Structure formats: C-alpha cells, structure tokens
Amino acid sequence: METIHIGMIGAGTVGSGVLKILREETHRIEKDFGLSIVLHSVCTRTPDKVLPILKEFPNTILTDDISKVAGNPEIDMILELIGGTTASEEIVVRSLQAKQTVITANKALLSEKGDSLFKIAEENHTEIGYEAAVGGAIPVIRAIRNCLAGDRFLGLYGILNGTTNFILSKMEKENLDYAAALRLAQEKGFAEADPSFDVEGIDTAHKISILGSLAFGEKIPLQSITTEGITKITRLDIQFASDLGYRIKLLGLVRKLDGKIEARVQPVMIPVQHAFASVMNETNAVYYKTAYAGSGLLIGKGAGALPTASAVIADLVYYASRRKKNLPLERNRFHRATISEANQTEARYYLRFNSVDQPGVLAEIAKVLGINGVSISSVRQNESDQEPAEVVVVTHPCVEASILASLGRIDSLDVILEPSIAIRLEDKL
Amino acid sequence: METIHIGMIGAGTVGSGVLKILREETHRIEKDFGLSIVLHSVCTRTPDKVLPILKEFPNTILTDDISKVAGNPEIDMILELIGGTTASEEIVVRSLQAKQTVITANKALLSEKGDSLFKIAEENHTEIGYEAAVGGAIPVIRAIRNCLAGDRFLGLYGILNGTTNFILSKMEKENLDYAAALRLAQEKGFAEADPSFDVEGIDTAHKISILGSLAFGEKIPLQSITTEGITKITRLDIQFASDLGYRIKLLGLVRKLDGKIEARVQPVMIPVQHAFASVMNETNAVYYKTAYAGSGLLIGKGAGALPTASAVIADLVYYASRRKKNLPLERNRFHRATISEANQTEARYYLRFNSVDQPGVLAEIAKVLGINGVSISSVRQNESDQEPAEVVVVTHPCVEASILASLGRIDSLDVILEPSIAIRLEDKL
Numbered sequence: 126m127e128t129i130h131i132g133m134i135g136a137g138t139v140g141s142g143v144l145k146i147l148r149e150e151t152h153r154i155e156k157d158f159g160l161s162i163v164l165h166s167v168c169t170r171t172p173d174k175v176l177p178i179l180k181e182f183p184n185t186i187l188t189d190d191i192s193k194v195a196g197n198p199e200i201d202m203i204l205e206l207i208g209g210t211t212a213s214e215e216i217v218v219r220s221l222q223a224k225q226t227v228i229t230a231n232k233a234l235l236s237e238k239g240d241s242l243f244k245i246a247e248e249n250h251t252e253i254g255y256e257a258a259v260g261g262a263i264p265v266i267r268a269i270r271n272c273l274a275g276d277r278f279l280g281l282y283g284i285l286n287g288t289t290n291f292i293l294s295k296m297e298k299e300n301l302d303y304a305a306a307l308r309l310a311q312e313k314g315f316a317e318a319d320p321s322f323d324v325e326g327i328d329t330a331h332k333i334s335i336l337g338s339l340a341f342g343e344k345i346p347l348q349s350i351t352t353e354g355i356t357k358i359t360r361l362d363i364q365f366a367s368d369l370g371y372r373i374k375l376l377g378l379v380r381k382l383d384g385k386i387e388a389r390v391q392p393v394m395i396p397v398q399h400a401f402a403s404v405m406n407e408t409n410a411v412y413y414k415t416a417y418a419g420s421g422l423l424i425g426k427g428a429g430a431l432p433t434a435s436a437v438i439a440d441l442v443y444y445a446s447r448r449k450k451n452l453p454l455e456r457n458r459f460h461r462a463t464i465s466e467a468n469q470t471e472a473r474y475y476l477r478f479n480s481v482d483q484p485g486v487l488a489e490i491a492k493v494l495g496i497n498g499v500s501i502s503s504v505r506q507n508e509s510d511q512e513p514a515e516v517v518v519v520t521h522p523c524v525e526a527s528i529l530a531s532l533g534r535i536d537s538l539d540v541i542l543e544p545s546i547a548i549r550l551e552d553k554l
Numbered sequence: 555m556e557t558i559h560i561g562m563i564g565a566g567t568v569g570s571g572v573l574k575i576l577r578e579e580t581h582r583i584e585k586d587f588g589l590s591i592v593l594h595s596v597c598t599r600t601p602d603k604v605l606p607i608l609k610e611f612p613n614t615i616l617t618d619d620i621s622k623v624a625g626n627p628e629i630d631m632i633l634e635l636i637g638g639t640t641a642s643e644e645i646v647v648r649s650l651q652a653k654q655t656v657i658t659a660n661k662a663l664l665s666e667k668g669d670s671l672f673k674i675a676e677e678n679h680t681e682i683g684y685e686a687a688v689g690g691a692i693p694v695i696r697a698i699r700n701c702l703a704g705d706r707f708l709g710l711y712g713i714l715n716g717t718t719n720f721i722l723s724k725m726e727k728e729n730l731d732y733a734a735a736l737r738l739a740q741e742k743g744f745a746e747a748d749p750s751f752d753v754e755g756i757d758t759a760h761k762i763s764i765l766g767s768l769a770f771g772e773k774i775p776l777q778s779i780t781t782e783g784i785t786k787i788t789r790l791d792i793q794f795a796s797d798l799g800y801r802i803k804l805l806g807l808v809r810k811l812d813g814k815i816e817a818r819v820q821p822v823m824i825p826v827q828h829a830f831a832s833v834m835n836e837t838n839a840v841y842y843k844t845a846y847a848g849s850g851l852l853i854g855k856g857a858g859a860l861p862t863a864s865a866v867i868a869d870l871v872y873y874a875s876r877r878k879k880n881l882p883l884e885r886n887r888f889h890r891a892t893i894s895e896a897n898q899t900e901a902r903y904y905l906r907f908n909s910v911d912q913p914g915v916l917a918e919i920a921k922v923l924g925i926n927g928v929s930i931s932s933v934r935q936n937e938s939d940q941e942p943a944e945v946v947v948v949t950h951p952c953v954e955a956s957i958l959a960s961l962g963r964i965d966s967l968d969v970i971l972e973p974s975i976a977i978r979l980e981d982k983l
C-alpha cells in the first residue's frame with residue numbers, strides 16, 4: 126500500500142467538490158488502487174464553505190498560510206485550486222521546487238505561464254497534472270496524451286466554454302436576444318457579473334492553447350490565437366443558421382496545413398445533423414481528426430464542482446502512482462509552432478448585411494463580392510418591409526482574405542447601416 | 555532512451571495497419587516519447603499481405619512459428635492480432651509466462667478467458683493492454699481506468715458494433731428492409747458472410763462484458779448478459795420510432811441498482827435529439843453516467859485497420875513506459891457481480907402488434923395490458939386497409955415483467971398473426 130500526503134490550496138467550489146469525493150471514495154480508492162490518500166492540510170482564507178465537511182477529516186490541518194503547505198516536506202502532492210495567475214504561480218513554483226507533484230484546474234495559469242512552470246517541473250523531476258483545467262470531466266488530456274500517442278493530429282475543435290454555449294443554446298431554443306440570454310446565464314450562475322472573459326472568447330483561447338499545444342506537440346502561445354467572441358451574434362443569425370441547416374457554436378480550433386498551425390477562437394456554423402452540433406447548454410465537447418484514428422468526439426461536463434473535482438481526483442490517483450518510479454516524465458514543453466497568418470483553407474461563408482431597403486442594394490453587394498472573387502451560392506432577405514433590411518448571402522468556398530476584403534468595401538457603402546457579419550461554415554468536420 | 559522489442563503475431567487487417575503506422579511514426583515516437591521501437595519479429599501463416607511493407611523493416615524476422623515469438627526472451631512485448639480464442643489463448647499464456655507485455659485487440663479472448671489470463675499476467679507481474687479490443691480508436695478503456703478513477707459508475711451504454719449500427723442506419727436513411735441493409739453491409743465489407751455474431755448481439759456482449767467489468771469493478775461474465783440482436787427489427791419499427799421522435803440503436807448496457815448489476819444487449823429507442831442517437835453508420839460510441847463527472851459521451855471509429863492499429867500503438871507506447879518500473883499493476887480481476895434477474899427499472903415501452911384487421915382487436919390488447927398493470931400512453935395504427943394491421947402502443951412507465959407477461963398472453967390470441975415486438979424507450983439517458 127502506498128500512501129500519498131495531499132495539500133489542498135483553495136477551498137472554493139472545486140475544493141468543496143474534492144473534499145466531498147475524498148470523503149465518499151477514499152476507502153474504495155484504497156481498495157481498488159492500493160493507494161492510501163491522506164489529506165494533510167487545507168489552505169484557505171475563506172474556510173467557512175468547507176468547515177462542516179472538514180470535521181470529517183479530523184487529522185487535517187486547516188491553515189491560511191500557503192508556506193505551510195506549498196513546499197512542506199511532509200506533503201507529496203499539492204492540489205492548486207485557487208485560480209488566477211499571481212498567487213497560484215507562486216504556489217506552483219514553490220511546490221515544484223520542493224519536488225511536490227502539482228494537480229491544477231487552472232487553465233489561465235498554464236496557458237500564460239505553463240512554459241516556465243513545466244521547465245521547473247522538469248528540473249525537479251516532478252509532474253503537473255491538469256486534466257481538470259480543460260473540458261472539466263471530459264477525459265481529453267489523457268486521450269490526447271496516451272490514447273492518441275502514436276497518432277498524428279490534423280485538427281482539434283473544442284466547445285470549451287459552458288457560458289457561451291449556454292447563451293447560444295438559449296438564443297436558439299428560447300428565441301432570446303443576446304442580452305436576455307446573457308442575463309439568464311448570469312441568473313443561473315453560468316456567467317460572471319463581468320462576462321467578458323467568457324463571451325469574448327478568452328477562456329476558450331486559454332483552453333485551446335493548452336489542448337492544441339499538447340495535441341500537435343508544438344507550443345501555441347495564447348497571443349497567437351486569433352480570438353473572436355459571440356457578442357456580435359444576433360437572434361437573426363441564429364435563426365438564419367437554423368433555416369440553412371446549421372447551428373452557431375463558439376469553437377476553439379487548431380488545424381495544421383502545410384506545416385503551419387491555424388489557431389483560432391471564433392463562432393462558426395456547424396451542420397445541425399453533426400453530433401458536434403448537438404452539444405447544447407453548458408455542456409463541453411472536443412472533436413478531433415487524426416491521421417489514423419480518424420475522427421472522434423468527446424462530450425461531457427465542462428465545469429461544476431463535482432465534475433471538475435472528479436478530474437482532479439483522477440489526476441491525483443494517476444500521478445500518485447507515478448511518483449518516484451523513474452518513469453519518463455510526460456511531455457509538456459514544445460518548440461514554438463509556426464502560426465499561419467490567416468485562414469488559408471477555403472470554406473463557405475454566411476454573410477449578413479444590414480442595409481437600407483431600397484432597390485439596387487443587393488446588386489452593389491454582389492458587385493463587390495464578385496470583384497473580390499467571392500461567388501454567391503444563395504441569397505435570402507427577410508420579408509419585413511421595415512428597415513433595416515437584412516440580406517443574407519451564403520458563398521461558395523473561398524478564402525477568408527476575400528471575405529475580409531469584400532466586407533471592408535461593403536461596410537463603407539452608404540446603404541449599409543451596421544458592420545456586416547461573416548460566419549464560417551464548417552462543412553467538412 | 556528506452557528500447558522495446560516487439561513481436562507481432564497475426565498480420566491481417568489490423569497487423570497491416572500497425573506496420574503502416576510504425577513505418578510512418580517510429581521516428582516521431584522516438585523523439586516525442588524517448589522510446590525506440592524495434593520490430594523484432596512478425597509471425598504469420600499468410601505473409602502475402604505484408605510482404606511489401608516488411609521490406610521497409612529489413613531487420614525484422616518473418617516467421618510462421620509462434621514459439622519463436624511468444625516467449626522469446628529477446629522480445630519484450632507481443633502484439634496479439636490473430637483473433638479467435640484457441641491459438642490466441644495459447645500465445646497469450648506463453649507470452650505472459652515469459653513476462654512479455656501483451657497488447658491485444660481480441661475482445662472474444664478477453665471476454666471469454668480474461669479471468670485466467672489476467673491471473674497469469676498478475677503472477678508474472680506483467681500487463682495486458684486492450685484499448686483496441688473495445689470501441690476501436692475510442693479512448694474508452696483509458697478513460698474508465700484513469701480518467702474516472704475516483705468516480706463511481708451508475709450506467710454505461712455502448713453502441714459497440716459497427717455492423718449493426720450500419721444496418722439500422724441504412725434501414726432508416728435509405729428506407730431498406732433488414733435483409734437489404736444486411737446485404738449492403740456485406741457488400742461494403744462491414745458484415746461477414748455469416749453475420750450472426752454481429753446481428754445477434756454477441757460481439758456487443760463481449761465488449762460490454764469487458765467494459766462493464768472495468769467500469770463497475772465487478773466481473774460481468776458473458777453468460778450473464780441477456781442478449782438480443784436486431785434480426786426482429788423491421789422497417790416499420792424504424793419508421794414508427796422516427797414518427798415518435800426516437801431512433802433504434804443496439805445497445806450494450808450495464809446499470810447498477812440496489813447493489814445489483816443489470817447487464818444487457820438489446821435494441822432500444824433513444825430520443826432523436828440526444829447526441830447518442832446521432833451516432834450513425836459504422837461509428838461506435840460509449841455513453842456513461844457517473845456519480846461525480848455526470849454524463850459523458852465518447853464517439854469514434856470502432857473498427858478498421860488504421861483506427862484499431864492507432865489504439866494498438868497507443869497501448870504499445872503506454873505499456874512500454876510502464877515495464878520494469880515497479881508500478882502497481884492495473885486492476886483487471888474483480889469479484890463476480892451480482893446480476894439482477896430482470897430489468898427492474900421502470901421504462902416506457904414501444905409495442906407493435908401484427909393482427910387481423912377486425913373490430914375489437916385493440917380492445918383485446920388493451921384489456922390484457924390493463925390486467926398486467928400496463929397503462930397505455932398512446933396508440934397508432936397504420937392507415938392501410940390491408941391485413942395485417944399494425945397496432946403500435948406506447949406505454950407509460952412500467953417494469954419489463956409486466957410487458958413480458960402481457961405479450962405472452964397477447965401472442966396467444968387468435969387475432970395476433972406474428973410474435974409481438976417490444977422495444978424499451980431509453981428516455982432518461
């Protein structure tokens with residue numbers, strides 16, 4: 126029987142979940158895995174939330190002093206569950222330098238400071254487990270690391286932010302506009318008071334930078350990811366997408382083409398009959414294409430106390446079994462990817478123009494598109510007599526540059542009232 | 555740099571795939587994982603298929619003598635890729651006794667003889683990797699083993715047989731009857747000349763016995779799985795299901811209720827908007843519910859040379875890193891589950907009765923259902939004037955025993971022309 130001494134830092138939502146699972150499952154884990162888990166310390170500045178459950182861990186030390194946990198030689202493994210990137214970085218550095226294993230659910234920390242942290246881990250021959258940092262309970266890190274080890278990734282696509290997927294789902298299913306759906310998300314606790322981190326796509330960018338780096342074996346820095354959120358998506362776009370047989374999803378995506386990595390966060394339209402499009406509300410999913418395994422899709426809970434804690438505990442058990450066994454360390458440091466400047470692959474686009482309702486508008490739009498080599502597949506216009514008129518164009522496959530050039534010109538026309546919308550159709554998933 | 559010496563036994567479809575991946579990826583695996591893979595020997599009685607590619611492995615020994623590979627002290631790891639349960643058992647036993655690691659894609663062998671093989675592995679402190687045996691390239695074994703290690707399974711549901719899922723998909727999408735869809739599957743190479751192993755659900759039973767045992771930590775013997783195939787499913791049932799908002803899938807399922815395991819293979823109806831229902835054609839999927847991670851769905855290629863080989867290579871890399879590291883062995887031996895006699899959970903059922911077209915038939919059916927405590931939710935009858943009339947009843951939730959008792963009585967009525975059909979509605983996935 127091996128024994129692992131755990132120090133938990135941060136006792137908020139995820140921490141409470143971890144304590145609950147430890148209370149219920151420690152005995153079974155001991156029996157099934159031959160691993161005795163001892164919760165040595167819990168470090169928090171706000172112990173109120175966990176005081177009741179901590180009564181069931183009578184030998185556990187409760188402290189608010191990080192230095193008594195991170196780096197404490199009596200502790201083998203740190204669960205870093207505080208989030209943020211300042212205090213957490215200090216904790217993780219101190220822990221790694223003391224050769225403690227670190228388990229974290231902190232995607233911002235790994236996305237922004239992973240390089241230096243993984244280096245320190247390597248120098249101290251210890252490991253960082255982060256299954257909980259991306260996609261919550263979806264076993265995506267382990268799948269990439271172990272199950273597709275002999276394979277070669279061609280593309281990786283993630284619905285990785287529950288808040289935005291919830292908002293888009295409610296806009297469609299309950300016919301809400303963006304603001305109302307956001308309010309609903311806030312009421313249900315899925316969105317923060319300041320939702321920009323989620324709705325601007327930054328959270329997704331953090332996660333896809335971690336996943337993409339691991340899958341492609343090339344470092345994809347956060348700063349290299351072209352990021353667009355969902356704030357410009359209207360109920361109209363959702364409705365038009367549905368009429369066309371598509372559903373709008375905010376994707377983080379990484380693709381490799383001609384040796385270059387395309388890394389993006391953007392709303393795209395997915396064919397509604399594709400299983401990826403059926404991922405609704407706060408659920409997360411990762412879709413991938415590889416050279417040999419072909420395509421695969423992993424769907425599950427992306428957040429929440431217990432799902433995230435489940436992933437933390439899985440890492441706890443996994444990395445505990447690897448300590449001091451002279452195993453080759455897992456790879457986390459990669460040379461920097463060559464990022465492609467723009468989207469080079471051809472795709473169809475959905476374009477929506479908000480214009481005055483007068484003869485000749487469509488002709489002007491079509492002319493500009495034609496000049497830029499964008500060929501039109503279909504056109505729709507809503508039937509209302511009121512202004513503004515909404516003109517929707519679906520193009521034949523073309524490169525993004527042609528779309529951007531066209532919109533730049535079209536948006537300067539007097540008849541166009543608002544910035545035009547372009548959404549890529551992911552027909553080839 | 556570690557070196558692993560591989561012996562491959564069997565060089566058919568999967569073996570060819572393994573050779574192809576090794577040819578392309580050996581160098582990258584060396585670089586990424588610090589693992590040098592040496593293909594020591596290939597053992598096959600039909601070398602024609604692999605002779606061309608073997609020219610690119612000039613130092614590899616080609617033999618038809620199993621004893622030169624299984625148990626050869628120069629070889630660390632055996633890839634058992636011949637299938638069947640007789641020769642393969644001998645190979646695996648001999649390999650394990652020589653402390654070779656065994657990687658296999660052979661679900662029949664593991665399902666039928668796993669108990670004794672895992673015991674021999676344990677006695678020799680070596681391991682058997684079998685990610686490729688269930689769900690092809692879907693990372694389900696690793697997900698259960700490592701990613702849900704701290705969790706507790708409540709239910710596991712698999713679309714695990716590509717042949718039957720292809721047949722059901724074609725029956726729906728191309729409006730084919732069962733025989734025509736089976737022929738199409740045979741033409742495309744998805745079904746054997748004698749398809750009974752697939753269409754009777756036996757292949758699915760093998761796979762769900764392996765997955766279920768691992769997930770619940772209790773041995774679910776093949777013989778304890780109530781198994782029903784798809785041969786009785788008609789185009790009519792598919793059509794009625796669709797009209798009702800459902801899709802028929804052949805599921806292997808394991809659930810735990812009151813300490814007892816329910817283990818079954820049977821066609822069920824899944825709500826069409828559920829992502830699990832969108833798994834079409836030869837694609838496989840595993841859906842699970844756990845106490846903490848909640849629900850999850852893994853979708854991917856369940857068979858084929860390269861997808862299966864991708865899983866074999868992933869296991870190769872994973873288990874190579876674990877050899878001789880004094881790690882706790884993975885758990886594969888479990889106490890025998892207590893299997894519940896029948897389906898105790900309540901569910902709605904779809905019932906189809908093939909009857910003479912005369913007044914009073916529905917009244918007779920309804921009467922029997924009522925006597926057995928089965929309450930009717932809705933009734934449909936096809937509009938044709940021709941006999942036989944097809945009467946479809948959807949029930950309110952009830953236990954299976956009531957359905958079976960009702961059908962036993964109803965099928966003895968003179969007005970009933972063919973055995974009646976009952977399909978469970980899985981509304982609570």
